[in-house]
Each structure stands twice: as C-alpha cells, then as structure tokens.
Amino acid sequence: MAGQIFAYIVHKEGKADDTALELLAAAKKIDAGASVNAIVVGPDAVCNEVAAAYNEVWKIASDTYPNAEVIRRALANILPKDAIVLVTHDTFGMDLCPGLSVKLDSAFVADVMDFEGIDGTNLKIIRQEYSGMVSTHVHCDISGGAVINVRPGSFQPEEGGAGGSVVDKTGDAGDLSETTRRFLEVVEAEAGDVDITKSEILVSVGRGIEDQDNLEMIQELAEAVGGDVSCSRPIVDAKWLEKSRQVGTSGQTVKPKVYLALGISGSFQHMGGIKGNPYIVAVNKNAKAPIFQFADVGVVTDILEFIPELAEKIQEAK
Amino acid sequence: MEILVCVKRVPDTSENEIEINKDGSDIIRDDLVYSVNEWDNYAVEEAIQIRDKVGGSVTVVSVGDDDAEEVLRREMAMGADSGVLLRDDAFNGSDGKGIAAILKAEIEKGKYDLILCGAQADDGAGQVGGMVAAMLDYPYASLVNKIEADGDKIKVGREIEGGNQEMSEIDMPCVLSIQTGINEPRYVGIRGIRKVASVDIPVHGVGDLGIDAATVGQAGAKVRRLDYFVPELGEGAEILEGGTDDIIEELIRRLKEKGGIK
Numbered sequence: 001m002a003g004q005i006f007a008y009i010v011h012k013e014g015k016a017d018d019t020a021l022e023l024l025a026a027a028k029k030i031d032a033g034a035s036v037n038a039i040v041v042g043p044d045a046v047c048n049e050v051a052a053a054y055n056e057v058w059k060i061a062s063d064t065y066p067n068a069e070v071i072r073r074a075l076a077n078i079l080p081k082d083a084i085v086l087v088t089h090d091t092f093g094m095d096l097c098p099g100l101s102v103k104l105d106s107a108f109v110a111d112v113m114d115f116e117g118i119d120g121t122n123l124k125i126i127r128q129e130y131s132g133m134v135s136t137h138v139h140c141d142i143s144g145g146a147v148i149n150v151r152p153g154s155f156q157p158e159e160g161g162a163g164g165s166v167v168d169k170t171g172d173a174g175d176l177s178e179t180t181r182r183f184l185e186v187v188e189a190e191a192g193d194v195d196i197t198k199s200e201i202l203v204s205v206g207r208g209i210e211d212q213d214n215l216e217m218i219q220e221l222a223e224a225v226g227g228d229v230s231c232s233r234p235i236v237d238a239k240w241l242e243k244s245r246q247v248g249t250s251g252q253t254v255k256p257k258v259y260l261a262l263g264i265s266g267s268f269q270h271m272g273g274i275k276g277n278p279y280i281v282a283v284n285k286n287a288k289a290p291i292f293q294f295a296d297v298g299v300v301t302d303i304l305e306f307i308p309e310l311a312e313k314i315q316e317a318k
Numbered sequence: 319m320e321i322l323v324c325v326k327r328v329p330d331t332s333e334n335e336i337e338i339n340k341d342g343s344d345i346i347r348d349d350l351v352y353s354v355n356e357w358d359n360y361a362v363e364e365a366i367q368i369r370d371k372v373g374g375s376v377t378v379v380s381v382g383d384d385d386a387e388e389v390l391r392r393e394m395a396m397g398a399d400s401g402v403l404l405r406d407d408a409f410n411g412s413d414g415k416g417i418a419a420i421l422k423a424e425i426e427k428g429k430y431d432l433i434l435c436g437a438q439a440d441d442g443a444g445q446v447g448g449m450v451a452a453m454l455d456y457p458y459a460s461l462v463n464k465i466e467a468d469g470d471k472i473k474v475g476r477e478i479e480g481g482n483q484e485m486s487e488i489d490m491p492c493v494l495s496i497q498t499g500i501n502e503p504r505y506v507g508i509r510g511i512r513k514v515a516s517v518d519i520p521v522h523g524v525g526d527l528g529i530d531a532a533t534v535g536q537a538g539a540k541v542r543r544l545d546y547f548v549p550e551l552g553e554g555a556e557i558l559e560g561g562t563d564d565i566i567e568e569l570i571r572r573l574k575e576k577g578g579i580k
Contacts, residue, residue, distance in 0.1 A: 091476065091479055094448075095476070097445075098444070098445040098446070098448030101449070102415070102452035103452055107415075107540035110444060133336040134338055134345065134546045135548065135549045140540065141540040182487045187484075187485060233499070244481070250477050250480075251480075252480075260578070279577075281569065286335055288335055292554050294554075295554070296555060297558060297569070298555035298558065310566050313566050
C-alpha cells in the first residue's frame with residue numbers, strides 16, 4: 001500500500017493558496033480513503049486555516065521568505081521515506097521538488113493533471129508533453145515514495161472537513177537558516193504604459209505573428225475593436241513588447257470580457273493568467289493547438305492573412 | 319569560470335504539428351524538424367556571455383544518440399568551446415533521475431564552477447537541473463532570468479508569479495536552470511556550423527563515466543511513460559468554417575454580441 005500522503009501548502013500574506021484544497025482533491029483521487037496530511041512552513045494562521053480540511057497539519061514555524069533550499073532540507077528531515085508528497089506546480093514547487101525527490105530517494109513526476117488509480121506499486125498518472133499538444137499515461141513506482149508536482153486548476157477544490165490537529169515539527173526540521181543560497185529581495189514587475197489587467201477587450205498575440213513588423217496589424221485590430229494589445233511569453237522573450245503586456249502566470253492576470261488569442265498556442269501557463277471566464281476567440285493555423293480547447297469560438301487559419309482582413313471589415317462596419 | 323551547459327535535442331514544436339502513431343507508443347517522428355531545446359539555447363548564450371566577461375570556458379554536454387551531436391555542434395558554433403556526448407544503449411529509457419545521474423557522473427569528471435540547463439524541455443518536466451544539484455549537494459535555483467557573476471558568489475534572479483523577480487545570492491559551484499528571455503541568443507549561420515564541423519566531440523558511456531548500468535536506463539527508471547494519447551475533451555471551441563468573408567462576418571456578429579467591439 002502507498003505511504004502517507006502529504007500536501008505542501010503554499011501561502012501568501014497569511015492565507016493559504018487556492019491550490020491548498022485542490023491538492024486535497026488530488027490526494028483523494030490517488031486514494032479515496034486516505035487520511036491526508038498538510039505541511040505548512042509558515043505562520044499559525046495558515047495551519048489553522050487548512051486544519052479544517054486536512055487530517056493533520058505538520059507545522060514548521062517560520063516567518064521568513066520561503067527559500068526552497070532551506071525547506072527542502074527541512075522536509076527531508078521530517079518526512080517518512082515512503083511519503084507521497086504533493087506540491088503545486090508553480091515557481092516554488094518547481095524549485096523545491098526535483099531535488100527533494102533526490103533527498104528522499106523517491107520517484108518524481110512534474111506537472112501532473114490527473115491520477116487514474118494504483119496498479120500494484122504503480123501510480124497511474126496523466127500529464128502532457130510538447131507544450132500541451134499531446135497527453136501521456138505515466139506509471140510511477142511509489143513503493144519508495146514519490147514527490148509529485150500537481151498543475152494548478154487540474155482538480156476541483158475539495159472542502160474536506162477532516163478537522164485535524166496541528167502538529168509542531170519545527171524541532172525535527174533541523175537548521176532553518178539560509179546557507180548556500182541567500183534570499184535578497186523581490187523585485188516587483190515594472191508597470192507598463194497600459195494596464196492590461198483593467199482592459200475589457202484584449203487583442204493578444206503569440207508566436208504565430210512570426211515577425212516584429214507584423215505587430216502593426218495587431219495594433220490596428222486593437223484600435224478597430226477598441227481594445228488593448230497583450231501577448232504571450234515568446235513575444236516578450238523576443239523583446240517585441242514590454243513584459244507588462246504579457247498574459248500568464250509569469251506575467252499579468254487579466255479579466256477582460258472578450259479575449260482574442262491570435263497565433264497563441266494556449267499553454268497552461270498562459271491560460272492561467274486569464275480569469276473571469278471571458279469570451280475567447282482563437283485564431284491559429286494549427287488545428288491541434290491547445291487554445292482551441294479553451295476558446296469559445298475558433299478559426300483555423302494563418303493570422304497573418306486573416307487579421308488585416310478582419311480589422312478592415314470591422315472598420316468598414318463601423 | 320568553468321561553465322557546463324546541459325542541452326537536449328528535441329522536436330521543434332514551433333515548426334511541427336505533433337501527431338501520435340497508431341498504437342500510441344510514440345509520436346510520429348518521420349518528418350519532424352529537430353532543434354536544440356529553446357531553453358537550453360538561452361542557457362548556452364548566457365554561458366558564453368559570462369565567459370566573455372570573466373574568462374574561462376564553456377562546455378556543452380548532451381545525453382542522447384548520435385543525432386544529438388548536431389545540436390552540440392550548433393551550440394559550439396554559437397561560441398561554446400567544447401562538447402561532450404553522453405551516449406550508451408544502457409541510457410535508453412532513463413527517467414529524469416537516470417538522466418541526472420548520467421550528467422552528475424560527467425560533471426564529477428571535470429571541475430565546473432557553474433552548471434546551467436534549460437528550465438524545461440519537450441516533456442515539460444523541468445526536473446534534471448534540480449536533481450543534478452541535489453545529487454552533487456550543490457545549491458540550485460530554477461527559472462533564472464538574471465545572472466550577475468562576481469567572484470566566487472553570483473547574484474541570480476528567479477522569475478516568480480506575476481512577473482516579479484526573486485533575487486538571491488548563491489555560492490559556487492551551483493546549478494541554475496535558465497528561463498527563456500534572459501538574453502537574446504545569437505544567430506548561428508551555416509558558416510559558423512562549418513567552422514566546427516570537424517572538431518572532435520568525445521563520446522562517454524557507462525564505462526567512461528563509472529556508472530552502474532542497472533541504475534540508469536529502463537532498468538533504473540521508477541517513472542515510465544506508457545503511451546501518448548489525445549485526450550477526449552469537452553466541447554472546445556466552435557470552429558467557424560466556410561469562406562473567409564463568411565467567417566469574418568460571423569465573427570464580427572459574435573464580437574458585437576459579446577461586447578468585443580466598442
């Protein structure tokens with residue numbers, strides 16, 4: 001049988017992240033009858049908040065910035081070797097987990113979207129490859145424990161109701177001081193000329209635009225519809241638009257009424273930045289692009305030909 | 319500074335539609351365009367820039383088959399000083415830990431101050447860098463989008479949520495996984511590739527690396543991919559079809575209805 005399941009709780013400003021209850025749902029999908037423990041490295045407020053849902057909360061008292069190196073060492077000290085450790089697949093989880101699996105000598109699987117039960121000592125897992133273009137079934141031998149990063153939003157939050165107790169593990173966690181990697185500061189993102197988080201209509205462009213010169217047609221379409229230009233990551237990487245125009249988990253979180261995704265493949269990191277259930281229009285020449293799974297309406301065509309015509313017709317119709 | 323950069327040859331998803339073969343055992347690879355993993359290319363560019371600033375050398379290494387050599391040559395054409403190919407039939411079927419164990423063995427043969435890898439590759443796991451670091455007991459930072467090299471310490475910026483940047487000081491030797499956008503990788507022309515076409519690229523296998531074959535490859539893998547599949551999705555987007563004029567007319571109608579035209 002599988003080892004004890006733990007969920008690592010990410011928190012901010014004294015409140016547990018939305019994924020805290022998603023991880024509980026993920027744990028129940030692995031084993032519906034499991035008593036799931038939470039791990040909180042942080043303040044009592046977060047421990048008490050998640051105790052309502054989890055069996056036990058293992059607390060490591062800390063009021064410093066979460067340094068993955070320190071937390072990895074602490075978790076390796078307190079966790080049983082055969083533990084199944086669930087951690088949100090975000091920038092902290094990605095920093096923490098591959099190394100944690102080495103320290104626990106357990107299996108590691110990243111960016112998991114679903115579980116399909118246990119077959120012998122193998123946990124059956126679903127994840128994606130090639131930027132979400134294909135899915136895979138993966139067998140993970142959990143007999144020696146496992147560290148698993150779970151994609152945010154993949155599981156419906158489970159309310160739980162275990163009403164568990166908080167167990168202070170700080171004493172067993174070892175030295176919690178920073179050693180070879182020392183946190184300095186968080187540099188906040190620079191504000192741009194346009195605040196796309198306030199835009200009602202976003203005309204968003206991705207890799208399909210191919211060339212910086214082609215951005216002009218996107219600007220023209222944005223003017224025609226009365227919206228603002230935003231973009232996906234590759235456009236910012238290429239320095240064609242400011243970082244403040246980037247939609248996604250590593251960029252801005254937007255909540256427009258209408259979102260036009262033009263030449264955007266639709267990675268989960270990009271879609272993670274779109275909230276409020278907007279009406280999504282996708283135009284992409286690749287019919288298999290994941291964006292068509294999220295969009296309300298789609299056109300399979302080359303944006304370079306389609307967009308100028310669309311902009312012109314909208315201008316005419318005015 | 320002695321820098322090692324780990325690179326991988328992958329199907330270029332911006333050039334290919336990825337399709338699955340009949341029994342789901344693999345993607346259809348016949349006509350795929352391969353290239354260096356995009357993240358790795360940023361890592362190599364960063365390594366070259368650091369070397370050009372503080373001196374030292376850049377070595378590129380790849381775990382792969384003979385075709386991986388073309389990727390090593392491409393990165394050498396960019397400016398890396400040397401390349402090493404880690405190839406052995408025993409490596410086939412390795413999971414992330416297997417790949418990390420192979421790289422660790424190669425790293426221990428040298429004396430590197432800085433080990434860079436891409437933040438992720440075609441399988442989207444982003445696991446090898448963190449594993450290598452943990453195996454070597456080196457400090458690690460992932461998703462690095464800024465490096466300031468200064469003496470035996472370096473300052474790194476990590477990309478975190480909301481476009482913010484987490485700055486830390488990190489001791490060397492260390493392992494960093496590099497995020498796209500950290501620099502602008504230089505263009506490699508055909509002439510550059512020709513220049514390094516005949517440079518010797520040593521090949522290391524289990525024997526050279528002193529690896530127990532049972533700990534890598536299929537034999538040592540705790541994580542195995544069973545198949546590829548295209549998920550059954552909900553409704554997804556309603557795809558507009560017909561002539562361009564009709565599509566545009568319909569799209570404009572819907573945009574107006576949803577408040578998408580002011």
